[in-house]
Amino acid sequence: MRNLYNEIKDQFPMLNEQMNGKPLTYLDSAATALKPLSVLEEIENYYKRGTTNVHRSIHSLGEKMTQKYEKTRDTLVHFLNAKSREEIVFTKGTTDGLNLLARCLDYKLKTGDEILISELEHHSNIVPWQMTCERTGAVLKVVSIDENGDLDLEDYKSKLSVKTKIVSIIALSNVLGTRTPVKEMAAMAHEKGALFISDAAQLVVQEKVDVQELGVDFLVFSAHKLYGPTGVGVLYGKKDLLEEMPPYAGGGDMIDQVTFEKTTFNDLPYKFEAGTPNISGVIAFQKSLEFVESLGFDAIQEYDKHLLNYGLDKLKALPGFNLIGNPKNRGPIITFTIDGVHTHDLVTMITMEGVAIRTGHHCAQPLHRKLGIVSSARASLTIYNNEDDIERLYGALKKAQELLA
Ligand SMILES: Cc1ncc(COP(=O)(O)O)c(C=O)c1O
Incomplete structure (x- = not known):
């Protein structure tokens, strides 16, 4: 597998930014993707x-x-x-x-x-x-x-x-x-x-x-x-x-x-x-x-699938983690709730660790109603993410959970 993160990370200046004094971990590309220098x-x-x-x-x-x-x-x-x-x-x-x-x-x-x-x-x-x-x-x-x-x-x-x-x-x-x-x-x-x-x-x-x-x-x-x-x-x-x-x-x-x-x-x-x-x-x-x-969709799909599997394996190990939806054929989007913790509080806490994920209904209120939840947290992965981002997300969620539960 080609390591797309290594190939392209230098083209994304936003990856060098900080949020709340911590290096930015951007896991919100389904909302909007970061832009390469050429753009x-x-x-x-x-x-x-x-x-x-x-x-x-x-x-x-x-x-x-x-x-x-x-x-x-x-x-x-x-x-x-x-x-x-x-x-x-x-x-x-x-x-x-x-x-x-x-x-x-x-x-x-x-x-x-x-x-x-x-x-x-x-x-x-x-x-x-x-x-x-x-x-x-x-x-x-x-x-x-x-x-x-x-x-x-x-x-x-x-x-x-x-x-x-x-x-x-x-x-x-x-x-x-x-x-x-x-x-x-x-x-x-x-x-x-x-x-x-x-x-x-x-x-x-x-x-x-x-x-x-x-x-x-x-x-x-x-x-x-x-x-x-x-x-x-x-x-x-x-x-x-x-x-x-x-x-x-x-x-x-x-x-x-x-x-x-x-x-x-x-x-x-x-x-x-x-x-x-x-x-x-x-x-x-x-x-x-x-x-x-220039990257090609074969490489993009292979890389995203790898990150998705890595992310799912890691986050499923988090106590009280509930994956929302488990479709057969899926893109690199992990939506979840955590027992006993309001997703809004969760995301507010992890943002202090520099981790950006989305919370709320993601412009899909009827779907959330169908699922019986009001809001969820969503981490979306893409080619400029890597395993370290998932580790940081896991660490931030664990810390927030300990403080909030
Ligand atoms: C599946 C889907 N449809 C429609 C939209 C709306 O896109 P935009 O806000 O760029 O018009 C989005 C954006 O999140 C989306 O994910």
């Missing part, structure tokens, strides 16, 4: 040496930055194995992409139609659909999970019907780490004539996502979880669907001709990109894609 330098470069708008100015600087901006789109075509650059829309992030879909797919729905999500969903894949249902009269249905936190495929099959028009399901849970069977579910949705949307916010960090192989109609994710900047996301959509959908926001860039009477819209993908975008973010995102591609 940071590209953001600085844009503001110091390349500031200009894109798609507007035909002066040389404007053209150069437009080319750089569009290069990221071309890289994403390859990254996702999309069919063309028209299928790649830049958004503000996963939430924005899901809201776009939940709004622009209204035309597919009428009263009594059904939208299918699952108990694993992040709020960003629940709330926009509830709003859709209010506007259209469609009904939201929810697929159950089993006792391990795996999606119940039998329940999925039973809830899928000719009334189902849209299925929107998380690909990898940000709470339990569950990898859902995207390809299988997409095929079953298509058999019933429904569209399939994949929330791949956590999946794109873990494995090579091939939209054609998965057979999804739409797929969304955020750059910031993939070592890129915040405020940038990707909506992949099949070209014919994006073409028939109405635009989301109106304004500059998304138009062809505007008169006071009527507006015609720009070609794809610009029809969905109104206003000045996050230019530095998109340009720097190219660097994070290059960074990930």
Whole structure:
């Protein structure tokens, strides 16, 4: 196994930071990942040496930055194995992409139609659909999970019907780490004539996502979880669907001709990109894609799996440790509670040891309600972590437990 931590640690300046006077142990990458120097330098470069708008100015600087901006789109075509650059829309992030879909797919729905999500969903894949249902009269249905936190495929099959028009399901849970069977579910949705949307916010960090192989109609994710900047996301959509959908926001860039009477819209993908975008973010995102591609998903998966197993073995030895969820196929996310200790107090204590993990409902209140808990603690592991981080987490938890129990 390649030791990715040793290969890349020097590229992440945040790893040299301290928190509360202790070296930072960052185990919160599922919330947002740290950024390599190449990404940071590209953001600085844009503001110091390349500031200009894109798609507007035909002066040389404007053209150069437009080319750089569009290069990221071309890289994403390859990254996702999309069919063309028209299928790649830049958004503000996963939430924005899901809201776009939940709004622009209204035309597919009428009263009594059904939208299918699952108990694993992040709020960003629940709330926009509830709003859709209010506007259209469609009904939201929810697929159950089993006792391990795996999606119940039998329940999925039973809830899928000719009334189902849209299925929107998380690909990898940000709470339990569950990898859902995207390809299988997409095929079953298509058999019933429904569209399939994949929330791949956590999946794109873990494995090579091939939209054609998965057979999804739409797929969304955020750059910031993939070592890129915040405020940038990707909506992949099949070209014919994006073409028939109405635009989301109106304004500059998304138009062809505007008169006071009527507006015609720009070609794809610009029809969905109104206003000045996050230019530095998109340009720097190219660097994070290059960074990930340079490591390769085989090495990333192998390393993350090793860390996950190390972490699970270590933490399970902690007295009173309760692992939340035990899915068959999972990402490097360890969510837990500890007997007799409120997770909020726990995380407040361990932060004094320099250890950053997340506590709360992780934007998944219905999932926590299903699990019968109000909040949990989550350690998420990635390629710039190593065994020492897990040892520090273990030590900090043990100390907090002794003080709090
Ligand atoms: C699975 C999942 N979906 C959606 C989101 C929302 O992403 P963003 O806040 O970048 O829009 C997250 C972020 O935590 C996530 O983990």
